[in-house]
Amino acid sequence: MEILALLADGMLLALQPLNLTMIVIGVSVGLLIGAMPGLGSVNGVAILLPVTFLVPPGSAIIFLAAIYYGAMYGGAISSVTLGIPGASTAVATTFDGRPLARQGRASLALVTAALASFVGGTIANMLFTLFAPALASVALSFGPPEVFALMLLAFATFVGLGGDDIPKTIFSICFGLVLGSVGFDQISGAPRLILFEMNGFLQGIGFLVLAIGVYGIGEMLWTIEQSRGEVSKTTPKMTLKGMASDAKEATKKGWKGTFVGSFLGFFVGVLPAAGATPGSLMSYGVAKMISRKPETFGQGNPDGVAAPEAANNSASTGSMLPMLTLGIPGSPTTAILLGGMVIWGLVPGPRLFVDETEFVWGLIGSFYVSNAAAVLINLAFIPLFIWMLRMPFTVLAPMIFVLSIVGGYAATRDMFDIWLMVIFGLGAFFLRKFDYPLAPAVLAIVLGPIAEPTLRQSLLLSSGDPSIFFTRPIAGPITVIALILIFMPAFKMLRRKRQPA
């Protein structure tokens, strides 16, 4: 009960006029930042730091929550309208969001994303309120073998993602994994795969460099070439009535994915090593598996937008949990938050929930309010983004290229990475022409750097004995399920081949 009272206090605080203004500004700013490819909540939170000295800490927290939520909602906007995933968590949103936009149904995709995000965020907040301290101990029981098993499970969902050409899909996955291992070997500390002895590779190849290259440059070139520059404009019209019917359709077709994403995303997001990307990817895979029409995924199924969006919003809320209860940042954003808390004189860690109840519940209370504000503001902004899509293609295309280059630089601050991005873009254009699926590579570059070190840490723990993945109580079942999922298609294929004979 005491918790509810504190939570209500937090919410009431957030509803005061000054704070409500901060929320509206914060969400709008966050939305724009999130919609920009290359920028995300990390940039939003970084600019917050100086602001925290101008306003009382209570308002600072609220402003922070507002920017955080705004940016999470914004990620989907770039995925749908520009086709560039602005953050690794939004890659899965492009799978169905982009086809919908191509069919002139961008507004349906955006409305679905907004509503799913809202439900995801709300469910995550409730789970957070009810189970935060208990979940912290779950997070602690995930050591390297468990995280690796979870990554294996995430890879299992790849199986359904690729194109029809199996060798090309496998090539793409491995290519992403190898690119992800460039830089330094975490275990031995030695430089690895410094290609052509160029020092720029020492920092590794970031997800955004590949993603913006592939989607922002490669896909765009391909679209221009395919359409002969005459992109047929399905002028999407935007009316209040149209949005209402979109909302209806989104609820009807996207509820399943939303619920899968909300719960799965939260639990994966709570684990500090995993984060929101595997969460959104796995939700997409599960939504596809349980769907009655799995073949419509990838063709513009609202469920395919709802699942990853609900998941990444839910996971981002979940990732606050290890930060608050264990003092471990699960993402760069939470890392900056952690720094902010130290400046405010708080000690993140197991004692925070006991010693600083007001801060904690004030923060969570403002999450609820920010989430509600974010969905409203996001819906209000949708017509603007739809209007952007109505720009002549010869204006939209150069703007996307400029956004790609500027956003890429903002994310990496290194011209070397920009050149790499251009090279990836030109390469992706040709690979796209020859039917190489590239989404698996883009996801593999995120998951690889989590999977490889945990695999090797586990084997170090067990002195090289791989049975560690099967004998541990949590890792064991996850590994087995993942292996079954990975080998199921091959097994099915064998059976199909045998039957006619």
Place this chain on the structure above:
Amino acid sequence: MKLTKRHLLGTIAASLLVATPGIAFADGWQPRKPIDFTIMAGPGGGADQIARFIQSVAEKKDLTNRPLVPNNKGGGSGAEALIHVSGTNDPDHTILVTLNSFFTTPLRQANLGIDIQTFTPIAMMGVDPFVLWVHKDSGMTTFEEYVEQVRSMNGEFVMGGTGQGQEDSIVIAYMSDAYDLDIKYIPYSGGGAVAKDLAGKQIMATVNNPAEAKGFYEAGDFVPLLAFSDERMPAYPDVPTIKEKGHDFSYYNQRAVVGAPGMSDEAAAYYQDVFTQIFESEDWQGYLTSESLSPLWMDAAQQQEYWGLQVENHKKLLAALGE
């Protein structure tokens, strides 16, 4: 052209005089651009937190007329940051927050061609000691019990750290050598991940900076066994030092700010002044106490001398590690 530039600089200086009367600046040099505040570590670790704390103090007190823009370049144990800073085309607006990889990385990767003595000393903000931690459920309360436990496990005692050749591995290597211990060492991506896996009992002990273990220590989960500082630490008065155990060894992580090679004397004087003010601020002194850092103030010449000493020390330590 010349006239406009001088005129412009005059306006800038004048407007600054009005805006920030508190700064006593040497020769009137002022940054004209945002200052590239490169951090030798990825976001979230101890070094990053300190850098962001410094930045926020500068921001709060309005010490610089152009903002310090944090720029995380942690790749390759800081190799990325060293290359970035030494190759900058604007040394007057590029500064670097360092840790001990400032000494070790150029030693371990001679092919980078980095000579740290070319960097411009600015300020030594403090040094971060190391402590040996175990989980309270292990039942160990003294270092002697720890030594006994490790020996009884015949190489199956698992410790986590931030990687071969990193600060904590140097300490562990020294300790293993001095007490003839056989330890299984698991490298992690950062100090936070190490602390989490000790709390989850995935590993049995760590050597970590107090700042990264503090939350768990206060909750009673972690037990400090041994400090690698010169004297007992005020925050942990009951924890013996390795010196008391008869080994002449201490090890600290430096938290220093250095300028890019080729920085002009005027710019260096400006930054030295700014960081002296930050060092003397209540915020920073409070941070030093709460996070158990030791102040170790040095002027520019002393810093350069200290670097030379540290390079020699690390050469020996790394050689002992077999690198």
Place this chain on the structure above:
Amino acid sequence: MRNGEIVTAGVLALFSLYLMWKSTELPVGYIAGQGPGGGAWPFWLSAIMLLCCGMIAFNWWRGTSPPSQSSEPVLDAYGWKMLIMVGGGIVGFVALVNIISMYGAIAVFLLYYVKYLGRHGWGLSLSLALITPLVFFFFFEGAMRITMPTGMPFTDPVFNVLYEIIY
């Protein structure tokens, strides 16, 4: 397309081989008691990539994949022109960043694309080329505190004025 398919597979196979060779700088085998060495992960994955290239070549020989059945050219005259104009434009854009700053390069690129490739009027082209970099400057440098490359020193006077406005 048919020739392109095998050439692409060949290039990728060569790249896989390079990656395998590069991985051998670190141990690629299974070290007893420790698990795989530092080069094992990229080495064996590159080996799978090489294998995949082999299978792609086999499918090419059997003619099962769509590109291997197609007799169309990879890029027709329009495709080549597009690639050189647009792709070349992007390369030029990035090359200009280090000379006339990020914002200058944006202006030049937009003017080139909108006026020359898009064949829009001067009014639209010029206003886009001038307003976009300005908006970006205030957004990135002013609001987000992200500094973009300022190019060669001759751009300094302009930036000094701009920085003076925002700080």
